[in-house]
Amino acid sequence: MTTRHGPGRGRPDPGLDAITGERRQLMNIAYRLLGSLAEAEDAVQETYARWFAMSPQQREAVEVPGAWLTTVTSRICLNLLSSARARRETYVGEWIPEPLPERTEWITGRPGGAAVDPADRVTLDESVNLAFLVVLEAMTPAERVAFILHDVFCHTFTEVAEIVGRTPAACRQLASSARRRIRDSRPSATPAAQRAGVVRDFKQAWEAKDIEALIGLLDPEAVAVGDGGGLATTFLHPIEGAEQIAHAWVEIAGRKPGNMTFLERTVNGQPGLVAEQDGVTVTVFAFDVAGDRITHIWVVRNPEKLRHWTTA
Secondary structure, three states: OOOOOOOOOOOOOOOOOHHHHOOOHHEEEEEEEOOOHHHHHHHHHHHHHHHHHHHHHHHHOOOHHHHHHHHHHHHHHHHHHHHHHHHHHHHOOOOOOOEEHHHHHOOOOOOOEOEEEEOOOOOHHHHHOOHHHHHHHOOOOOHHHHHHHHOOOOOHHHHHHHHHHHOOOHHHHHHHHHHHHHHOOOOOOOOOOHHHHHHHHHHHHOOOOOOHHHHHHHEEEEEEEEEEEOOOOOOOOOEEOOHHHHHHHHHHHHHHOOEEEEEEEEEOOOOEEEEEEEEEEEEEEEEEEEEOOOEEEEEOOOOHHHHHHHHO
């Protein structure tokens, strides 16, 4: 992108690097707000389209371009969240946020499998933990935006109010309500090494078809949720209870094709499992662990949500 006026014709716009440098931050915000990397990419692309659609004079009038981009992205996401609720009512089966692969596995999905620019990666920390994102799904769009912008990205409630279209006091209440939801639904933190050990033991028991070992690794009230989106076979309704899940997983192991392998992988920054067939990821398993027991399993099979996991 270049400017075409004055004696410096053809020279790069000195502000372009600063503008495009905001992309990573915008992706971080949009993914947490939407729970979908594809929708986050669309929201950020739309933000940049609006920026470059303005005249040079209009862009020069923006005192803090980064703040402008954040505001526009957040408003686009707020609108998408409102419409997403209606779309998900017609979604086939359960809807699970799109899982993110560990950093070393990022590819663009473009022909040739070129590596993703680091600026396109979403920071993997507690706020993109799949369990955390599932809780966000239960919030109202305004609660989610207020909480993410204030508690995760440290925006003031005055700034949040401008985006959400409510008073700062109302935004403070929204964030407080969201915070209570998080506290009520999240167990105490389990050390990463302990979580990884539990998931590894689960994988070994699963491959051995050891029902008793699986039951011992599952919380008695554990819940497993599958997401095929009508595009891949999976269970349409949540499976509840350790025994029911253990039997279901042994049945899955019994039907495993010969060319399928189960691998330990990081899913949204947490220990998880991946099923691959001929080098292509066909299923991602994310876990929530409390102490030495698994409380939730999320099974994502919708291929549209696995495009960033494709390895072939």
